Amino acid sequence: MISLPLAPKILKEDKNKAVFQIEALYPGFGVTIANALRRVLLSSLPGCAVTEVKIKGVSHEFSTIDGVLEDVIIIIQNLKGLRFKIFEGESQTASLKVKGEKTVCGSDFKLPTQVKLANPSQHICTLTSSKADIEIDIVIERGMGYEPKDIRKKKKSDIGTMALDAIFTPIKSVSFEIENMRVGDRTNFDRVNLSIETDGTLTPEEAFLDACHILVDHFSLFLNALAPAKEEEKSKIEELDLSGRVADALSKGGIKTISGLSRKTEKALRELEGMGDA
Structure with a gap:
């Protein structure tokens, strides 16, 4: 052994x-x-990543912004380096608005209460004059692994919104x-x-x-x-003291025995048609 x-x-x-x-x-x-x-x-x-970005006055990633040291393509790379955690929902948005000579970091973003930024010191860009300004809106989503922007382009986005390759893994x-x-x-x-x-x-x-x-x-x-099912697991779900609605939902979902029921996760059961919050 x-x-x-x-x-x-x-x-x-x-x-x-x-x-x-x-x-x-x-x-x-x-x-x-x-x-x-x-x-x-x-x-x-699972993890979170910036999947879309919109910068005021910018139509594509190969642009430059007056009074900003970095090109837009560099700013986008810096935005990809932001690491978020979403506590509620699958998608959240955040924005920043900065004016004047300043180094812009992740901490300049205004975040909803459902989102936490793990690296607030992440560099975004540098404003080089007192008249310079920048406004950035980002979309943060949950996901797994890596998702290229070509997949995301199929989704409808606002004009001026740039889809990003997303590295979700934490x-x-x-x-x-x-x-x-x-x-x-x-x-x-x-x-x-x-x-x-x-x-x-x-x-x-x-x-x-x-x-x-x-x-x-x-x-x-x-x-x-x-593994061979125990005798009690072979029993039909009708033998359980279930409400008619729940029994009907399980039956429609193809769950006929206690053994089949035990193999389902709570999430899978809740997703069955007619199950609801039962």
């Missing part, structure tokens, strides 16, 4: 960086587990090292050091746990789908 590893521990921890160590992994399991975690961390954690980097260690008489067990750096919208520990939950949810689905 394959032995289980020791519980993970945190070797080093900074504000947005941490190194997690997993010891006593069965030979070969180090790369299996570390690579799975790395792929999930980089591709599957993970800046993930790397791992694997080395041999002794367990009993064997010296070929694996030790993994997994390094995670986030953008500040969540901690490395939260990111690590989220990635673990995603993997566990997938494997649990496989187990529940293929």
Whole structure:
């Protein structure tokens, strides 16, 4: 039987960086587990990004603005570097209006209460004269991974609004090292050091746990789908003390047994037609 590893521990921890160590992994399991975690961390954690920008007096990204040191294309790159966290809704807007000689940063944006900026010192642009001014409106959206602006261009936007390539992932980097260690008489067990750096919208520990939950949810689905059902799970949902509306909604959703019901998440159940807030 394959032995289980020791519980993970945190070797080093900074504000947005941490190194997690997993010891006593069965030979070969180090790369299996570390690579799975790395792929999930980089591709599957939700985050927020600036997806659209509108700058007063600017019609395209290759423009320049009088009294502003940076070209518009540089300003857009700086806006992409803003890292937000949305507490409510899938999309929010923010704006800034600055006049006079000044260095403009992320902290100059007026944000709704449902949004938090993780890096307020992020440089946006530099106004070089007392008469210079700039007005910027941005759209912040939730998402996962990377979404090119070509997809976003299909959506209807106001004139002068520029769609941006969106990097939603809250993970800046993930790397791992694997080395041999002794367990009993064997010296070929694996030790993994997994390094995670986030953008500040969540901690490395939260990111690590989220990635673990995603993997566990997938494997649990496989187990529940293929494992023999217990007698009570084979029972029809009609045997449960459910209201007629709920029973009808489950039936229309193709859920006939207690086993089928147990495999559905709360979110999936709420999305069934006729379920509502039941």
